[in-house]
Amino acid sequence: MAQIEPFHVMEMMRRAAELETQGRDILHLEVGEPDFATAEPIIAAGISALQAAETHYTLARGRIQLRQKISNWYQQRYHASVDPERIQVTVGASGALQMVCWSLINPGDEVLLVDPGYPCNQNFVRLAGGTPVLLPTSASNGWKCTPEQIDAAITSKTRALLIASPNNPTGTVMSRQQLTDIARLCEGHKIALIVDEIYGGLIYDQADFSACELGSEVFVINSFSKYFGMTGWRLGWVVSPERFVRPLEKLAQNLVISPPTISQFAAEVAFEPATIAILEQRRQQFQQRRDYLLKTLPNLGFKIESCPGGAFYIFAEITQLQRSSNDLCQHILEQAGVALTPGLDFSRDHADNHVRLAYTIDMADLKTAVQRIAAVV
């Protein structure tokens, strides 16, 4: 427990809220949550489920109707055949990551994690008794870990490798070939490969791809929160190798009993063409915002070393601005009323000279934010 650090982004959010209480107008580029409310068809399905009084527990693995629709989605969008039996619905991707860690890790096991990366992953590994081992990446390599690097980091204690694609905070997207090579390497070393696709679907410059295409030995984690815009509903899923289906179900029966029922009913329409049309529009808006920031940030002294191909984050280098990331974030929050996240939450080596910007506000506000930042840096 004591090893779990609070998120620095939470400190920024706390201070931003304080300033707002004082009447200041704050623009939020620190929050990893789409600004859009959940798409109308999903909300309507939630209301229908409530009107039908669908308020009881479901199976711990989630309703088969939803698992079947997730399976169809993999078939339609990725031409990947995923047996619904291998799909378990979870309380967000957080719930999925925890259960996968519990099912894989024995005390003392090592788990390889990409740095920069989502800070909670280290804690999920620790809580399961494992040791997180960081794979440092750099902008010069597109923030990607390489097979050589993974190979060198594997020890007799290594149990798994966790890769997020797209990555938070760098927006890095692994290509099919890169993940294929890594999957083969993991198989050779008999270590598990966990691919975190929480930002799956939010991809801008290349064809969409899912690690489910790589076969049935890869753990693939996803969420209804980001692309599907269902953050507050707390719903995600994991696709696991067949022999992990029962252990994961057993864990779910103990730890969660049932994922939220109304959310499950609502999520059933998330894959409908009418919903996807809305989500794709939103994806285009995210892309426009990203492109705007890619163009303007460098003029402000924020260096974008590697183009982020997915998610809704930019991990910018700030050496030119001559402040540490924490100082800079505080300065911009206090003076410009714009909240960013210091690199501290995401990286060991790139903490001090990087900040994360989340483009989760609309274009008009984003332009204001850029103007305000320009005035104080």
Add this chain to the structure above:
Amino acid sequence: MAQIEPFHVMEMMRRAAELETQGRDILHLEVGEPDFATAEPIIAAGISALQAAETHYTLARGRIQLRQKISNWYQQRYHASVDPERIQVTVGASGALQMVCWSLINPGDEVLLVDPGYPCNQNFVRLAGGTPVLLPTSASNGWKCTPEQIDAAITSKTRALLIASPNNPTGTVMSRQQLTDIARLCEGHKIALIVDEIYGGLIYDQADFSACELGSEVFVINSFSKYFGMTGWRLGWVVSPERFVRPLEKLAQNLVISPPTISQFAAEVAFEPATIAILEQRRQQFQQRRDYLLKTLPNLGFKIESCPGGAFYIFAEITQLQRSSNDLCQHILEQAGVALTPGLDFSRDHADNHVRLAYTIDMADLKTAVQRIAAVV
């Protein structure tokens, strides 16, 4: 992980579902979930929240509006003063139990648990690196642990005592005096007292009482699932000593991000007089069902050694029926189409000669179930 046993009740549920698929009519006395759908005012509040597109994350601790209402509830119903700052909203009571275990237990710590009890509690302790130590109780003592027994079980490694009141599966309710004595004992030994009030409010023969009345050093866990009838919404809470507020918040930020948002909005009306009136009617129905079973089960050979004062369970002794609990449950399921839970899930010492009946079906069905059981035992 390997130490986590699947619930035997799940096996019963699986077999019951199989029989239903074959066209058999099965009466379910095995499920720990009220048969009632969520009360209308709560559903209506959920629909309003959805219509207002309240679909974003909340604070990890839950919305202050809900925490304030929980605090008011303690004041009004129990005359207990609970600062909303000490209340954290969780993903069900399961989420609360896990986080309390994480925040308290260091590897090797012992946690005292009452036997018979809720089987997951042992797993929550184990997952946090602790060792569950059972306090065996017996019907002759009303299934209650005593201060003397607790005192004798405490070692230098003991970190906490967890007591559920009302208890699952025995329905035992601790009196204010008994919990006061135990709280004093725990304080003297500097071990934490966790009182699980998941079935709080579902009390039939004595005045309602909450461990929150005992002061601010007790962890009190509750849920919107049982008395408030919100199982599928996945919402509970924990009241903690002040110094655990930040550690619990930090855990929630890492593990859950946000409890389900719509559920939080809906739960805000759970304490309104109109809702409580419905819940109290339901409580009376549970009491009528309990009283019916208390009267009829003994004629069938199910001995009720100690009157269950709360929850919606009867833990019955079955020696007279000359089968092990597992055999008996299978026999009654196959022959009478009534699903029960063998004692195996709840107790070490009372596994073979006890079964649990959940009176979570309406009176007409309950009478049918009793007739059907009578015909095969």
